[in-house]
Amino acid sequence: MTPLFILFVWPMSYYLWTWTYWRRRGIPGPLGYPFIGVFLKSLNRNSPGPLQVQKWTKKYGSTFGFTEGLLKTLVISDPDLVQEVFVTQYDNFYGRKRNPIHGDSEKEKRTNLFSAQGFRWKRLRTISSPTFSNNSLRKIKTTVEDCALELMRHIEEQTAEGQQIDMLAFYQEFTLDVIGRIAMGQTDSQMFKNPILPIVKKLFEGAYSKLLLIGGVLPPFLVEIVRQILMKKMKMGSFRKINEITIEAVNRRIKQREEDEKRGIEVGEPQDFIDLFLDAKAGDVEYFGEDNGDFSKSTSYTNRQLTVEEIVGQCTVFLIAGFDTTALSLSYSTFLLATHPEIQKKLQEEVDRECPDPEISFDQLSKLKYMECVMKETLRLYPLGTFANSRKCMRATILGDIEVEPGTMIQVDTWTLHTDPRVWGDDAKEFRPERWESGDEHFFQKGGYIPFGLGPRQCIGMRLAYMEEKMLLAHILRRYSFEIGEKTEIPLRLVGAATTQPNSVWMKLKARN
Template identity: 50%
Template sequence: MNISSEWKKIYGPTFGIYEGLRKMLITSDLDIINEVFVKQFDNFHGRKTNPLAGNPDTRDRAHVFLARGARWKRLRTITSPSFSNTSLKKIYNLVEDSAVEMTKLLEKKANTEINIREYYHEYTMDIIARVALGQRGSLMFNNPLTALIVKFVEFDFRGIVSMLAHCTPLPIQIVQTIFFLTAKIFRRDTPLAFVRILETIGKAIDDRVKQREEDEKRGIERGEPADFIDMYLDVKVDDLRDKIGDFSKNNVSVSKNMTYQEIKGQLLVFLIAGFDTTANSLSYTSYLLAKHPDKMKKLQEEIDRECAGTTIDYDALGKLKYLEAVFKETLRMYPLAASVNSRQCMKSTTIGDMEIEEGAYVCANTWDLHYDKKLWGPDADEFVPERWLNGTPHPPGAYMPFGAGPRICIGMRLAYIEEKLALCYILRKFDMVEGPNTGEKLKIHGSALVHPDYVKKYGKTFGMYEGLRKYLVTSDMNMITEVFMKQFDNFHARNTSPMYGDVDTRPNAHIFVARGHRWKRLRTIANPSFSSASLRKIHGLVEDSAMEMVKHLENKVNDEIDIRVYFQEFTIDIIGRLAMGQKGSQMFNNPLLPVLIRYFEIDYRYFANMLAYCTPLPYSIIQMVVKISSIIFKDTFPFLQLLAKIGQALDDRIKQREEDKKRGLEPSEPTDFIDLFLDAKVDEIPETFGDFSKININVSKTLTYEEIKGQLAIFLIAGFDTTANSLSYASFLLAKNPDKLKKLQEEIDREYPGTTIDYDTLGKLKYLDAVFKETLRLYPVAGGVNIRLCMKSTKIGNMQIEEGTFVQANTWEIHHDKEIYGQDADNFIPERWLNGPSFPPCAYQAFGMGPRICIGMRLAYMEEKLALCHILRKFDITGGPNSGETLKLRTRAALVHPDHVNVVIKARN
C-alpha cells in the first residue's frame, strides 16, 4: 500500500506505469474514473486480463468477467437475471440455510479463538455450489471444491512464466504450455486444481444435460431453472459468433444464447468470484467488529430488533441499515478486488486533457480512493459504519468495492445477501471478540497494496507495464468516471490474463471477461437472475445456508475460530445451490470447496504465466503447453477441474430435461442458473465485432453450451471467495469494534424478533447495510479487478489514452483517501453511511462501477446480510488470542483476502 501512496505524492493522482509490455494508467482522480468506468464505457469496455488467459474475444470459455464488447454484453444480458431481486428471492432460503448451517458449526467453537475466514469460505462455497453447480444441500467442511478454489485464489501469479507472459511477445500458447509443464515439474498443484474445478463444472453441466434428457424421455415437464446450470442450459447453443470491433453498450443487439464452453466459463467465474470475495468480506467484517465491540453491539441490537424470529426473510434483510453500513464500511477499508477495477481502452479517446491510446489500461486506484480523507473525512482510516447511515458519504467513483459502471460486479447483490444473512445469524447467537492472535491489523499479501506508495510518488494517475501491456492506474475521480461510466463504449473491456486467450472468440467466455456485443448479450441474459424478484425467490435458500452456518458456529461457542472458513462454506453452499443445482446444504461436505480454494491459491508468477504476459507467443501454443501440462500434472490446474464439474452439472441437467420432455413433463420456472441459461441455449451464435455502444446495440438472448459453462464458472468463482471474504472482514471489524457490534445487534434484534428474516424487511437494517459498506470500503475485496481496457483511443481531460491501454481504478487508495472519506478514513465507522453517501461518484468501488458493475452485487449483499443477521442474533464476535490488531492480507487471482480471521464466537446472554 505504501508504494502507491508514494507514487501519488510524487506524480499526482494519475500516473502511468508499464506492466510488462502493457501500458497502465493508475488513477484516483474521480473525474477520470467516472469517464473510464461510466461515461466512456464504450471506449473502455474491456477489462485487464492476464496474458495467460489468451484472447478474450476468441477464447471459447470466456466468461462475463473477461469478455468484452458484444460478447460481454451478451453474457451480461444472459446472466443478469440470475442476480435480479426476483432471482435472489428464489434462492434466499438456500443462502439462509447455508448461514444457519454455518452458525451451527460456529456454536461448537463458542469461546474458542478461530480463523473465522475458514468458516466464511465454507459458507460462500456452500452457497455458490448450490446456486451455480446444482449441489444438493449443505456440504460445509466436506466440499471438495473448497480446497481447489482456495488453492486457486491463493495462487501467486508473479512467477517467471507470468513475467514472460507480460514482458515478452511470445505466443500465448507457448507460455501456457510452459506454465503447466513447470507447474508439474516443480510440483505446483494449484494449476491442476484449476483443471479439476473445470472438470467439476463440466461434470455438473453434463449431468444436468443428461438429467434433462431423461426427464424429457419420461415426459416430465421442465420446471423453473433450479440453479445457474439450468438457467444457462436454457439458452445453450452449439456455436456463436459475437461481433468484434467498435462497441456501444446501448446501440448493440446481442443474442441471448451461450455455448457449452461459455456456460462453463460463467459457472467458473461465479464459482471463483462468489467464493473468496464474499468469504473475505465476511472475514474483514468479523475482524472489524471484533476490534470494535461497540459497533458489534450496535449491529446486534439492530439484528435482534429487526430479526426476532428464528429465520430472517428476504424483505426484512433490507431493514438492517446498520448491517448494510457495516459491510459498506468493511469493503471501503478492505476493497476485496480493488486490483480488478480496471478498464482497457478499446478506442483512443480523450479524458479531460489526457489522451488515452487504444489498448492502454486504466486502473482505478481503489485503495487510495477508499482511504482518501478528502473524500471520507479525517476518520477515513477508521472503521466507522455510521458514515453510511445518512446516504452515500462519497462522490461517484469514490467507492468501488464491486467496481463501477456497466461492468460493476454482477453478483454484488447476491454477495450482500450472503454476507448479511451470515452476519445476522452469527451475531444473533454470538459475540465476536478478539483472541490472543487476532492482532491489531490484518496483514495483507499481494500486489494490490503497492499502489498507495506509487500514489505518493507519482500522483493519483500513473502508468506502468504489466508484461507487454500498458497500464494506467488512477485514483482520480474524474478519470474513473470517464473510463468506467461516461466513456464506457471506449472502455467496455476488462483486463484478462493472456493465458485466457481471445475473449471474443473463446467459446466459454463468461460475463466477466466478455466485452462489446458478447458482454451485453451475456449481461442481458444474466441480469434477471439478480433482480429483486429473483433475489426474493432465492432468499429462503440463502437464509437456509445462513442458518446452517449458525448451527456449525454453535458448536464453536467460546472457541477461537477462523471465521473465514465458515463464511467460505456458507458462500459455496449458496452458489453451489444456485449455480450448480446442488440440493440442500452441504456445508463442510461440499466437494466444490477444495477445488475453489486451490483455484484462489494459484501462484500466477509461474513461468507459463510470465510467457503469456511478456512474450508474443501465439495463444494456441501457450494453450497447448497448458493442456499438456494439465494431463501430466493433474493437480496443477484447479480451474480445469472446476470447469469439468460445471460441465458435469450442466450435462446432468440437460439429460434430466430431455428425460422430462420424453415423459411429457412441461418445463417449469427456472430453479437455478443452470436452468436459466439452458432456457437460452442455442448451438451457435454469430457474434458482432467492431465498435460497440452500450446503448445502440441489440443483442440475442441466447447462450452456447460453452458460454453456459463460462457463466456458471464465473458465478461459482465470483460468488464464493468475495462474499466469504466480505463476511470475514466484517466479522473482524465488528470483533475489533464491540460498540459497532452491539449497535448492529440492537438493530437486528429490533427488526427481526422472529426466527427467520424475510426478504423485504432485510432492507430495513440500515446499520447492517452501513457495516457492510464500510467493510467493503476498508477491504474492497475485488478492487483489483476495477480495470477497463481502452477499446478505442480517446482523451480524458488532457490525457490521451491509446487503444489497448488498461486503466485501473486505484480502489484501495480511493477507499482510504482522507480527502474523500475524512481524517477517519482508516477507521471502521459504519455511521458514515447512515445519512447517504457524502463522497463523489466512483469514490466507492466495492462492486466496480458503470455498466460492468458487479452483476451479483445484490445477491452478495443478501448473502452477507442474512449471514451476519443470523450470526449476531445468537452470538457476539470478539477478538481471540490470535486475532491480531490487523489482518494479514494476501492477493491471489486479483483478489485481496486475509490469511485467516481469528475471532471468538460467544453465545449472547
C-alpha cells in the same frame, strides 16, 4: 535485414521500447526491469498486488504508469478520471484488462460476463440480468437461508467446546455451499465435506495466478503455445474439474427437462441459476442491433437464449467470483465488528428489531439498513476484487490531459481511492458506518466508491452478495457476539495473489443472553 536481426535484435528492441514507454511520455511510475517491467512484483503473496499499487500511488501520485512485459498499464485514483473511464467514456473503455494467456474472449465458446466485451458482452448481460433481479433472488432465498442455518450448526458445535473459530474458513464453507447449490446443481449441503473446496481455494492461493501472469511478458507468437501447455500439458486441473462438474450439472438438468416434457410435466418454478439461465431470454431485439463498432454481427451472437456452453461459463465464473469475495467481505465485517463493539451492539439491536421470527424473510432483509451501512463501510476500507476495476482502451482518446492509445490498460487504485481524505474527509481511514446513514450517497464524489465497479459493467452479482451477507450475519448476531481472542491478528495480516485477504480471522463467539 538479416535473419539474426529479425529473430533477435528487433524483438529485443521492441521490448526495450515498450519498457520505457511511460518514461518517454513524461509519466512517472516504477520502471522495474528490462523486458519484464514490474512483473516480479506480482508474484509475492505476502505483498498483494493492490497494496503494492497503493504504495506506488503514494510515491508517484494519483496518475502513473508501469509495464509488465508488453502490457502497458496506466493507474488512476482520481475520482473524476474514474468516472470518465467507467461512465462518461465507457464506449472507449468497454474492454477489461486481460492477460494474453487468458485467450481471445470472442472465440471462446464459454466466454462469460467477466471476460466478454463489446457486442457479445451486451448480449450476455441482457440475457443474464433477470437472473439477479429481486424476483429471482426471492426464489433462492430459502436455499441461502438453509446454508446459513447449516453453518450455524457447525458454529454451535465449536462454541460448545469453547473453541475460537477462524471465521474466514467458516465463511468460505458457507459461500461455496451457497454457490454449489444455486449454480452447480448441488442438491444438498456439502459443508465441511465438499470435495470442491480445495480445488477452488487453489485458484486463489497464487500458483495458477502466477502462471497466467506470464502471458504479459511473452512475445505474441509464444502466447498461444504456452497457453496450450499450461492448459493441457501442465494440467490445470482446478479449472477443468470445476468445468466438468458444471457441465455435468447443466446436462443433467437439460435431460431431466426433456424427460419431463415427454411425460407432459410442465417446467416448474426455477430452483437455481441453472433453471434461471435455461429459462432466460433476451426481451429487447433492438438491443442486439447495437455494437461497439469493433465486432461484426454474428448469428451465434444474436441467439436470444444462452447456449449450453455459455450457461457453463456463467455458472463457473459465478462460482469463482462469488466464493472468495463474499467470504472475504464477511470476514472483514466480522473483524471490524469485533474491534468496534459499540457498532456491533447497534447492529444487533437492529437485527433483533427487524428479524424477530426464526425464519428471516426476504422483506426483513431489506429493512436491515444499518447492516447495509456496515457492509458498505467495510467494502470501502477493504475493497475486494480490485483488479476487476480495470479497463482496456479500445479507441484512442484523451483522459485528463493524457493521450491514451488503443491497447493501453487502465487500472484503478481502489485502496487509495476509498480512503482519500479529499473524498471522505479527515476520518477517511476510520470505520464509521454512520457516514452512510443519510441515504444521500451523492455527497461522495462520483467515481470515489467502486466496490462492485461502476457504470454498465458494474458487478451483476452485487444483490446476491448483499443477500448472502445479510442473511448469515443476521442469524449469527441474533445469537452471538464477535469478540477478539488470543489468536486474533491485530492488525490483520493481508496476503494474496488473485485477491487480497486476511491470513486468518480467529474469533471468539460469545452467546448472547
